[in-house]
Amino acid sequence: DTGVSQNPRHKITKRGQNVTFRCDPISEHNRLYWYRQTLGQGPEFLTYFQNEAQLEKSRLLSDRFSAERPKGSFSTLEIQRTEQGDSAMYLCASRRTGLNSPLHFGNGTRLTVT
Amino acid sequence: AQTVTQSQPEMSVQEAETVTLSCTYDTSESDYYLFWYKQPPSRQMILVIRQEAYKQQNATENRFSVNFQKAAKSFSLKISDSQLGDAAMYFCAYHQAGTALIFGKGTTLSVSS
Numbered sequence: 647d648t649g650v651s652q653n654p655r656h657k658i659t660k661r662g663q664n665v666t667f668r669c670d671p672i673s674e675h676n677r678l679y680w681y682r683q684t685l686g687q688g689p690e691f692l693t694y695f696q697n698e699a700q701l702e703k704s705r706l707l708s709d710r711f712s713a714e715r716p717k718g719s720f721s722t723l724e725i726q727r728t729e730q731g732d733s734a735m736y737l738c739a740s741r742r743t744g745l746n747s748p749l750h751f752g753n754g755t756r757l758t759v760t
Numbered sequence: 761a762q763t764v765t766q767s768q769p770e771m772s773v774q775e776a777e778t779v780t781l782s783c784t785y786d787t788s789e790s791d792y793y794l795f796w797y798k799q800p801p802s803r804q805m806i807l808v809i810r811q812e813a814y815k816q817q818n819a820t821e822n823r824f825s826v827n828f829q830k831a832a833k834s835f836s837l838k839i840s841d842s843q844l845g846d847a848a849m850y851f852c853a854y855h856q857a858g859t860a861l862i863f864g865k866g867t868t869l870s871v872s873s
Binding site: 679689694702751 | 766792804805856859860
């Protein structure tokens with residue numbers, strides 16, 4: 647169990663630019679989740695995958711956001727035409743199937759849009 | 761829609777003392793799980809304890825225990841013999857089949873010596 651890995655750890659970008667984050671889940675976990683967390687708040691759900699299928703997307707996820715999980719392994723989250731309001735910590739988590747299976751979180755990617 | 765409410769933005773406790781963090785949730789489901797996660801400053805979120813809704817017995821993990829009141833939809837976390845390393849933000853989370861975990865806004869716990 648090598649843990650959930652997220653890259654990069656930090657990303658500073660100018661408004662209007664596109665950014666892409668990567669998440670490598672724990673290898674035997676078939677479910678992968680993306681959350682967004684702003685300072686002093688709880689994680690807000692964005693989207694999740696079971697294997698390569700994207701099963702649910704939050705209404706928070708605007709058209710500028712897209713996520714993929716090709717081959718059911720790593721996942722990418724892309725934000726197009728970034729806005730200052732996109733500045734946040736983006737957390738990836740994975741787990742096995744099963745209601746009692748807990749989420750394992752990565753260290754997150756901190757995005758700052760200037 | 762399910763919601764999770766943590767009404768205490770901040771709590772403080774002295775080392776070796778006991779503190780209780782509150783959490784309430786709203787659901788019409790009968791089968792679900794509840795979790796408490798800990799997020800130390802600038803560090804990743806880790807699981808503290810979990811509770812199955814159909815189990816009446818309260819979960820315990822060493823110094824951490826819960827008071828699960830299903831009818832009241834309440835799920836509080838008790839930390840006994842508090843240690844400096846317990847200082848963190850604590851999140852209550854709800855999970856039912858077919859959905860992602862839903863988190864509360866968190867409680868920041870300070871521990872003083």
